[in-house]
Amino acid sequence: MKTVSFSELDETMIEERLPNGLDVCILPKTFNKTYATLTAKYGSIDNRFLPPGAREWLQAPDGIAHFLEHKMFEMPDGSDVFQQFGRQGAQANAFTSFNRTAYLFAATSEFEKNLETLLDFVQTPAWTDQSVEKEKGIIGQEIRMYADNPDWRIYHGLIANMYQNHPIKIDIAGTAESIAQITKDLLFECYDTFYHPSNLLLFVTGPVDPKAILELVARNQAKKGFRKKAAARRRYPDEPKEAAKKSTVTHMDVSMPKCLIGYKEKKPFRQGEELMRHELSVSLVLELLFGRGTENYHTLIGEQLIDDSFGFDYTEEASFGFSIIGGNTPDPERLIGRMKEMVAGFKRVPLDKAAFDRARKKQIGGILRAFNSLEFIANQFTRYRFNQMDLFRLIPALEALALGDLKTALEEHFDETCFSSYTVLKK
Amino acid sequence: MAYLTEQVKTFGGLNCHVVSTDKFKTTTIILRFKTPLDERRVTARALLSHVLKNATAESPVPQQLERRLDDLYGATLSSGLAKKGNAHILSLAITVANERFISDRTPLLEQALNLLAEVAFRPLTRNGAFDKAVVSKQQRSLKQYIRSVYDDKIRYANQRLIDEMCSQEIFRLHTYGYAEEVDGISPEALYETWRTMLAQDKIDLYLVGQVEPETAFEQVKNVFHFAERPAQAIKEERTLPAPEKVRIVEERQAVAQGKLNMGFRTDIVLGDRLYDAFQVFNGLFGVFPHSKLFMNVREKASLAYYASSSYEGLKGLLIVNSGIESVNYDKAVSIIKDQLKDIQGGRFSKGEMDQTKALLRNILLESLDSPFSIVNLLYQRVLGSTFTSVEDRLKNIDAVTRDEIIEAAKRTALDTIFFLKSEAA
Structure with a gap:
């Protein structure tokens, strides 16, 4: 356990790396709510990678990291983990960026239960062919919502202008065509590559006792028997220095x-x-x-x-x-x-x-x-x-x-x- | 310990509220001017909010004002308007760093208060008129701001729903007024609007941060001088009963996705016996991921990415929002209507009800973690005739019964549907 104080900001952070590689960072604050994020170092640009044990590099369909984020909320019994958070008085959410996928909750009660729920749902991949198909309708509407937003279009349009090869140019949510190619198994391959604890960071802030949290997380992780694993292997194409399009x-x-x-x-x-x-x-x-x-x-x-x-x-x-x-x-x-x-x-x-x-x-x-x-x-x-x-x-x-x-x-x-x-x- | 401690002092026509808390690294200061919504001055007040923030007698060029803010360690000055029921509220706000985090310990709070007073009381005026050049620049800026609503189709569709649904009520008025009225406001007329606002509006000043209340009150008293004024009466129109036949308005635009907006009316408003029950009903209906709308329009039918409801508790409106394929209009409308019928018919579980209450509780407590939400919460005392403490609100939400939720839902009826659909459909 490492404690670092930033006296000029009046903040003290506690952090520890668990044996399975998970980084846990805790910042106690005297707020009403506790806010926790579990973030994978994995986003829309990580579409070319070597799945564990594979020999061939895989090129995944555009938008798959974001699709995976949506499906993560599904539990093995078909229920939706939002419901469990709700019963525990927490509001959960998630977002996918170019290079991160974050799962989070904010709660003013039952903090420990909610923290376990966060860890457990991200570490319990469960989806079916049928539920993957169903999600395509929902994400299809999400893509169309952004298509109607000119500020979003122009921001991402400019980035796409600049880049020749780099996947930063693809839409984070993909397109109707690209998500049509996403399957249950492809999602599992992405999950196995990028969701090992050593590729995740847990951040907790709010009115919390750091020692109790570290114990809770360590216990939770020890149960799951993750082995040490080499870092995910991803590859980005060579990119010229100049803007691709003026x-x-x-x-x-x-x-x-x-x-x-x-x-x-x-x-x-x-x-x-x-x-x-x-x-x-x-x-x-x-x-x-x-x-x-x-x-x-x-x-x-x-x-x-x-x-x-x-x-x-x-x-x-x-x-x-x-x-x-x-x-x-x-x-x-x-x-x-x-x-x-x-x-x-x-x-x-x-x-x-x-x-x-x-x-x-x-x-x-x-x-x-x-x-x-x-x-x-x-x-x-x-x-x-x-x-x-x-x-x-x-x-x-x-x-x-x-x-x-x-x-x-x-x-x-x-x-x-x-x-x-x-x-x-x-x- | 109480969740929220507010100290209030009155100086002439000003109520000054101090919330002393060490949660934040900045101090937030918000000055609010409240008056009844009135079509003769809604646009002028919007223009005033733009003009005040851009020039003062001491800093006649906007750059100078910006630089003074930068020198105050990036203090931010903002102005804005809100429509709450039939009240029109103009806010001027400054946020400023708490000097204990600044290496040279410049005293910032007093300077920030002085600057806010300068913006409110000493704008750039001459002979009973605002500066012409400043006004004309801000006229352009305001027109563009008003017109830009069109570019955000979700907001645009919401505004169009209210236009159609409340066309006979004061509530129809747009918060930032109307682009076509902007150029007709002369620097003299704007001056009158400003003087009237200072003399007649209900005025409240909020300070949230690590401040010592007595020192803050003393500083406020020295720089903010508002004469006493008679109490203001804002007539809240009870919402009209919903029509026998639902009004349906469609508009076509080049959108990829149709924007569906459904306006419901209820006679339950802030202060009523069933106000808390209505909050729980609304939560059950469309605020959360377990709500009927999310579960049925999105999760079960895969028709939408978002489907939610919001309650205008001063006016008695419930607005449903969703983005759907234009061809799925009938399906979506029918599912949404069914969800309301289900709650009216008592078809919801105790689990759903408890979950809704737990999340409403969470929203309330969480709002105390943001200086702006704290002010909005306290400002309800100014907007409504009653004020309920955080502790009592938590109790009230908890005490809502199944029958009350059903009654609240039954006192809700569909009035108008506005559908922005794609040209291709």
């Missing part, structure tokens, strides 16, 4: 056009402190370029090219990374031109130290605000840990940044050959 224009039934631009990350293989430094640097550059306190933002508002929907974001994880900037605009083409000019202009002038300090303060405040949310802490801690970073080290890392780090990030990331745009016009 631009795409599509039409939807919207009140106003939308446009996003972005830069694909050239070297998305950083981990740990190096990744944290780079990620924070690019985020700060974006803030200095297009934040609401900047000249650029107000120039674009003044030119009536953007509105309150304008925003930006940077994402980088093992094997992929991209910045995304934009929102609603009456004139996408002009906005793209103006934003490119602004990026080029920004590279020509020295970075402003006062603006840098302000942006850093803003980020510190944002991080403290995010720490009000147990959901944020659990989900982001897991994301950082999967990339060998520590969520609780964000503020010190920000304070350690120098202007030189931003300069490097600016030169490296905002490269014209990695640029891409995606536009939705009115039908």
Whole structure:
């Protein structure tokens, strides 16, 4: 059992790796609810892998990680584990991202029972041919719901523009055609590859006693007799540095056009402190370029090219990374031109130290605000840990940044050959 | 220990509420202005909410205001409107880091309160009018915000249902007003709207965070000055009885998925004997994964990814939402109607009932873990004539009987269906 204190945040975390490889992290907080997530390091991009004991690499249908997430809730007797959580006063849920699948619950009572339920249902795969078929109708409607959401379409459309081969370009939920190929056995192969305890992380936060939880989890896991296992083997295709497609224009039934631009990350293989430094640097550059306190933002508002929907974001994880900037605009083409000019202009002038300090303060405040949310802490801690970073080290890392780090990030990331745009016009 | 401790002091026309808690790393400050919904000023108040947040006399350019917020360790200033029953509520909010987590210990709370007061009392005005340039920029911004509802088909369909169903009631008014009215609001008229709001609205200020109540009250008293005002009377229209024949409205658009919205009416509202029973009925009907709608529309029939219900407890509306294939309309509507009939006929188990109560209890307790939910919970005291403590609410939910749930369900009738269907269907 390892205890780490972050005195400046007034937080103390307890963690332990169990003999079967499961990582357990506990953050006691004086909230009413307890929030727990059990996350597999497995998402939509992990579609090419070597199942345990197999000799052939398997290429799974698009959307299978998300499909598996849906089917996990089914219990061996055909019932739905939601019901059990409900009887125990807990609200359960799950989500699948590019590289994680998380199962979670929030409860204000019967915490221990609910924690056992969480561990047990994720470690009890059970589904039938019939129930797999039935799920296709439900997920088919989920896919169509997203198809009607222009913000979702444009975000994922831009990512798909940037990438030539990498599976980040496929829809997390797949398509009606790809999920039609999913079978009971394929789901078991994915499960056997990616759901070993050594590929999972349990995070618990709330009014809990860490020692009691560790004992409960250790007992629960010991019963299940998992053997040690080598890490899941997955493979991503080679990906060129440049953006695959410079631009795409599509039409939807919207009140106003939308446009996003972005830069694909050239070297998305950083981990740990190096990744944290780079990620924070690019985020700060974006803030200095297009934040609401900047000249650029107000120039674009003044030119009536953007509105309150304008925003930006940077994402980088093992094997992929991209910045995304934009929102609603009456004139996408002009906005793209103006934003490119602004990026080029920004590279020509020295970075402003006062603006840098302000942006850093803003980020510190944002991080403290995010720490009000147990959901944020659990989900982001897991994301950082999967990339060998520590969520609780964000503020010190920000304070350690120098202007030189931003300069490097600016030169490296905002490269014209990695640029891409995606536009939705009115039908 | 009580779940929630609120201290209240009145300074002239302002009620100041402090919830002192060490749960959060920030302090949340929310100033609320409440007035009856009125078609003559709903759009103007929306414009006002945009204008106030963007410029003050001291910081006439929006950038300056943004930079001051950034310097306050990323304090956030936001404004927004809500429609609760027949009340229209304008909120101005600031969240600011608690200085004990900041290395240089700059005192932030007082600065944040001053800034909020500045936004409310000292906007950029001259000779009885708001600044023309600021107004015109925010007119554009508001119009775009209002029009963007069209892009979110789920929200759009919900709004259209209320348009159709409540066309004869004040409740029909859109929270953010109407795009076509925005340009007609002059900087002078907006000034009048602002003065009226300061002078006549019911005003409440909430502080949630690790603050010392007496210090906070002292600081608030020094910067927020509202004259006393007569109590406000908001006439809640009891919901109309549902028509003999259900109204069905269809609209075609280029959507991949049909959006089905069904509006039911009930005469049970906040403060009624059966209010808690209605919450349990609604939970049983369509809030949770064990609810009738989720189990039958999604799990059994595989017709939808989502199928849920929500209760507007001040107005007496129950709204069902689902996304389905357009060709499955009849099937889905009939399943949804059957679920209501099943509850009306008492066809639900004790297990389902207990599960619903356990989850309602969970939602209530969980809401105390977010500063915004805490304020919304306490604000019910302002909205309704009665206030029930968290402890009593838990007891009340627990005490709801099977017969009361059946009675609540029986006092619910379908009024209008709005279906946004695909052009191809």
